[in-house]
Amino acid sequence: MPLLEVKGLSKEFRAGFLGGRRVQALQEVDIELGRGETLGLVGPSGSGKSTLGRCIMRLIEPDRGEVWLDGRELTSLRGREMFSLAMDIQMVFQNPEGSFDPRMRLYDSLAEPLRVHPSGDDEKERIMDMVGLVNLNQELLGRYPHQLSGGQLQRASLARAMILEPKIVVADEPTSMLDVLVQAQMLDLMREVQGTTGVSYLFICHDHRVVEHMSDSVVRMEGGRIVDGVEAR
Amino acid sequence: MANDGIDLDLDEGGSIAILGETGCGKTILGRAILRLLPGGAMVRGSVLFDGRDVLAMSGREMMSVRGKGMAMIMQNPGASLNPLMNVMDQVAEVYELVHGRTRELSLEMASEMLERVGIPTERHRDYPHQFSGGMKQRVMLAIAFSLEPRLLVADEPTKGLDQRCREIIMDLLRSLREERGCALMVITHDFDVASELTETSAVMYAGQLVEMRPTRELMENPVHPYSRALVNALPENGFVSTPGETPALTCMPQGCRYALRCPFRSKECSLRSPQPNQLDSGWVRCLQEGI
Numbered sequence: 324m325p326l327l328e329v330k331g332l333s334k335e336f337r338a339g340f341l342g343g344r345r346v347q348a349l350q351e352v353d354i355e356l357g358r359g360e361t362l363g364l365v366g367p368s369g370s371g372k373s374t375l376g377r378c379i380m381r382l383i384e385p386d387r388g389e390v391w392l393d394g395r396e397l398t399s400l401r402g403r404e405m406f407s408l409a410m411d412i413q414m415v416f417q418n419p420e421g422s423f424d425p426r427m428r429l430y431d432s433l434a435e436p437l438r439v440h441p442s443g444d445d446e447k448e449r450i451m452d453m454v455g456l457v458n459l460n461q462e463l464l465g466r467y468p469h470q471l472s473g474g475q476l477q478r479a480s481l482a483r484a485m486i487l488e489p490k491i492v493v494a495d496e497p498t499s500m501l502d503v504l505v506q507a508q509m510l511d512l513m514r515e516v517q518g519t520t521g522v523s524y525l526f527i528c529h530d531h532r533v534v535e536h537m538s539d540s541v542v543r544m545e546g547g548r549i550v551d552g553v554e555a556r
Numbered sequence: 557m558a559n560d561g562i563d564l565d566l567d568e569g570g571s572i573a574i575l576g577e578t579g580c581g582k583t584i585l586g587r588a589i590l591r592l593l594p595g596g597a598m599v600r601g602s603v604l605f606d607g608r609d610v611l612a613m614s615g616r617e618m619m620s621v622r623g624k625g626m627a628m629i630m631q632n633p634g635a636s637l638n639p640l641m642n643v644m645d646q647v648a649e650v651y652e653l654v655h656g657r658t659r660e661l662s663l664e665m666a667s668e669m670l671e672r673v674g675i676p677t678e679r680h681r682d683y684p685h686q687f688s689g690g691m692k693q694r695v696m697l698a699i700a701f702s703l704e705p706r707l708l709v710a711d712e713p714t715k716g717l718d719q720r721c722r723e724i725i726m727d728l729l730r731s732l733r734e735e736r737g738c739a740l741m742v743i744t745h746d747f748d749v750a751s752e753l754t755e756t757s758a759v760m761y762a763g764q765l766v767e768m769r770p771t772r773e774l775m776e777n778p779v780h781p782y783s784r785a786l787v788n789a790l791p792e793n794g795f796v797s798t799p800g801e802t803p804a805l806t807c808m809p810q811g812c813r814y815a816l817r818c819p820f821r822s823k824e825c826s827l828r829s830p831q832p833n834q835l836d837s838g839w840v841r842c843l844q845e846g847i
Contacts, residue, residue, distance in 0.1 A: 368718045472801065473578060500716075502577040502745050507789035507797035529718055532791035 324394075326523055327356040327379070327491060332388030334374055334547075348374040349385070350547045356491065359517065361524040363538030365531045371547040372527045376493045379525070380414055381405065393490065410440060413484035417496035419476035423468040429479055430464040436487050453482040456519065457512060474505035478512060485516060493525045498533060510537060558584040558805050560763045562601075563832075568706070569737040573750035573771060575786070576760035577802060582743045583631065585760070586709045589741075590628050591618055605707070623654050627705035631712045633692035637684040643695045644670060644680040650702040669698045673728055690721030697728050707739045708732065714749055726752050747790055751775055756838075759783045762803055762813040769838035779840045781818045812843060820844045 334349040348371045356362045364372045378385040381397065390397040392411055400408060413436075416422045423432050433450050454461055457478040468476060477497060484492050494513070498506040510533070517524065528534045534541055543551035558581040566572050576582045587593050589603050591610060603610040605625060613621065630636045638646055644666050651662035670680050673694040684692055693713065700708055710729060714722040730753060732738050742753055750757050750771055757771040759780060767780040778784045785798040800817035803809055809816060815825040825843055832839040 503789040507795040
């Protein structure tokens with residue numbers, strides 16, 4: 324049984340005057356993601372890749388369809404159950420500068436998931452583990468986001484995503500704002516982290532070369548549909 | 557110090573790419589050339605445009621050089637356009653104010669120019685917020701084209717655009733050079749842009765140029781260890797990564813600025829600052845012989 328199974332997921336957006344213009348962002352999308360694997364999601368701007376990632380995370384409510392994670396259906400979760408979803412799926416966003424509260428020091432940004440979802444583990448120890456996992460200098464923990472580079476922030480994003488030990492990380496264009504060298508470092512790091520922790524990635528990116536480099540299998544999206552699925556790596 | 561000892565020259569109608577990562581100082585260089593840095597910036601050295609020192613010009617002289625002489629398109633097209641004017645008026649403004657055409661003729665020429673960069677007629681009266689990033693960049697190019705400059709400095713003209721938009725922008729920049737003989741300086745981190753558009757490329761690291769070579773040779777056979785790291789990290793070369801980070805411009809290491817990350821470093825590298833070494837074509841700033 325795959326770890327994550329998406330069946331017939333659909334989402335329509337309404338735009339324009341009185342919602343007169345309709346955009347079918349997702350049409351009957353089916354995907355599967357195995358344990359410890361990476362599924363690449365590739366396609367041009369506006370093809371629905373990000374919407375799919377966000378619907379799985381329930382950051383956007385899908386209209387129809389099912390999302391099964393480890394035997395649990397996610398689109399029907401309510402209230403408190405929904406809250407626990409964060410323990411299983413986390414996200415890394417495209418823009419590292421926009422992913423952190425500018426008024427919080429890095430330490431507190433990393434500690435926040437632990438404070439929201441207390442586990443009884445020692446907070447400081449856990450944060451030090453994560454910082455080690457993503458190769459971030461401990462001295463940076465006292466800094467604010469504007470004092471960090473894009474590459475450092477994106478590594479911190481991964482650390483924050485991993486701190487609750489989720490089963491899946493949805494990475495939405497995690498390297499498209501980074502320079503070539505920093506991108507290569509980030510891609511290496513994501514693989515390393517996967518090797519150590521066994522996390523699965525849903526890796527969303529418009530650059531097929533990056534996706535093919537990172538993924539066990541790749542699906543291509545266009546106009547809200549899956550148009551192509553191939554094995555990679 | 558954001559830029560340190562930059563020497564470069566660009567011929568009439570020529571082209572050069574300044575390649576580097578975020579924070580290396582490449583935008584500062586572009587802005588310094590057009591004297592667009594804030595008042596607190598201390599710029600030493602000289603910028604000769606047509607033999608005249610731009611840095612010594614009066615404000616009025618500078619105004620006459622900017623525009624028809626040198627023009628720049630900035631990194632974020634959304635922030636460069638006037639949000640309260642439709643795009644046709646913004647292009648027409650150039651013909652009216654810079655070329656002294658009548659209002660009517662200006663609008664007509666603006667419309668033609670927008671058409672030329674691929675903005676359809678029915679969108680000419682739209683405002684910047686109604687356009688996507690790629691279309692805003694095309695409007696910026698229409699403005700730059702209509703100035704008919706002799707030198708265009710394009711700062712990250714393709715940043716954040718998808719593949720199709722990138723190709724359109726590159727085609728337009730190429731045609732600007734070919735049709736009008738405009739010299740082009742492209743500031744970019746994108747190797748494809750450099751190789752598509754320029755004959756010469758200079759790699760910048762931590763405020764210094766470290767290698768200047770014909771673009772094709774640089775891509776095929778980079779000499780400086782940092783240039784090699786950049787080329788190796790490209791998708792076509794398998795995303796090979798190099799550890800370490802660029803030093804902050806506020807605390808530069810002694811000697812060679814790349815020494816701490818460099819696999820070829822010797823003791824000397826951290827003591828002595830390398831000077832440009834001539835190669836068969838171009839030069840490299842490195843102390844190691846025969847790397």
